[in-house]
Amino acid sequence: MSTPVLEIGKLNKTFLTSKGAVHALHQIDLTIKEGEFITVIGPSGCGKSTLLKIVAGLDNRFDGDVKLSGKQVTGPGIDKGFVFQEPRLFPWLTVEKNIAADLSLRNPQVRQKVDELIELVRLTGFEKSYPRELSGGMAQRVAIARALLRNPKVLLLDEPFGALDAFTRAHMQEVLLDIWQKNRTTMIFVTHDIDEAVFLANRIVILKPRPGAIRAVVPVDLPFPRKKASTSFQQLRYTVLNEFEKIEELELIDSSGI
Structure with missing residues (x-):
């Protein structure tokens, strides 16, 4: 994990609203190595989803540099997979056709890849099922497989x-970790859940709000599989929670005008 796959430098993002300019992200500097699992966590309104959309190329109105494998990100592309909170599956397509998306399953290479992904996300036996026949977790596994195609x-x-x-x-946390360990795809995972952030990540990026900026980057050196009840896990959880408490203290000071 030594090669930088994503380089973010002096990233600033401002939204223009009817009430004036809103500075959403401020001076974000972050380098992510190939094969890393990064979680991004922070209070509501700190710009987590905005940061992800910029990296995905879904928002190109920003200042600064966002480079994927050395090339400036200017728009969406197949080199960036995206999974939303909702699976966003096509209800009229089966699991295998949802994964294949706009590619034909008649193509032997596509067929092989889809079959491999179905096994990877633990959906063997549900290839011909429709989204209405799936649980929420199963539907999200289809979305992950489609993003990895x-x-x-x-x-x-x-x-x-x-x-x-x-x-x-x-x-699903266990399933995603299994996918990452087998595939070693670089992952950036936004969450509000501290336990989830510690359970999954190699590093945790903590954002503070107004404007969104990096408060801390916490390395997670715990071996896999991780036990949430273990002393080492709880110590790291406390480290992250302590950063949140500092953010809350700063917000109280700002709001009181001290």
């Missing part, structure tokens, strides 16, 4: 488990 250099996940119940969410 073209072997993206980075997979961007915007709170993909946020709408799931606690049991399904924990299961």
Whole structure:
């Protein structure tokens, strides 16, 4: 994991609204190495999703540099996979056709890749099922497989488990880690959940709001599989929680005018 796949330098993002300019992101500097699993966490309104959309090429109105494999990101492309909070599957297509998307399953290479991904996301036996026949976790696994179809250099996940119940969410965390360990795709995962951030990441990027800026980057050196009840896990959880408390203290000071 030594080659930088994503380089973000002096990234600033401002939204123009009817009430004036809103500075969403301020001086974001971040380098992500090939094969890393990064989680991004922070209070609501700190720019987590905005940052992800810029990296995905869905928003190109910003100042600064965002380079993927040395090339400036100017728009969406097959080198960037994106998974939203909702699966966004086509209801009239089966699991295998949703994964294939605009590619034909009659192509032997596409067929082979789709079959491999179905096995990777643990959906063997559900190839011919429709979205209405799937649970929320299964539908999200289809979305992840679809995002991986073209072997993206980075997979961007915007709170993909946020709408799931606690049991399904924990299961999906295990599934995603298994996918990452087998595939080694570079992943950037946005979440509000501290336990989830510690459980998944090599590094945790903590953002503070107004404007969104990096408060801290916390390395996670725990071996896999991780146990959330372990002392080392809870110590790292406390480290992240402590940064959140500092953010809240700063916000109280700002709001009081001290």
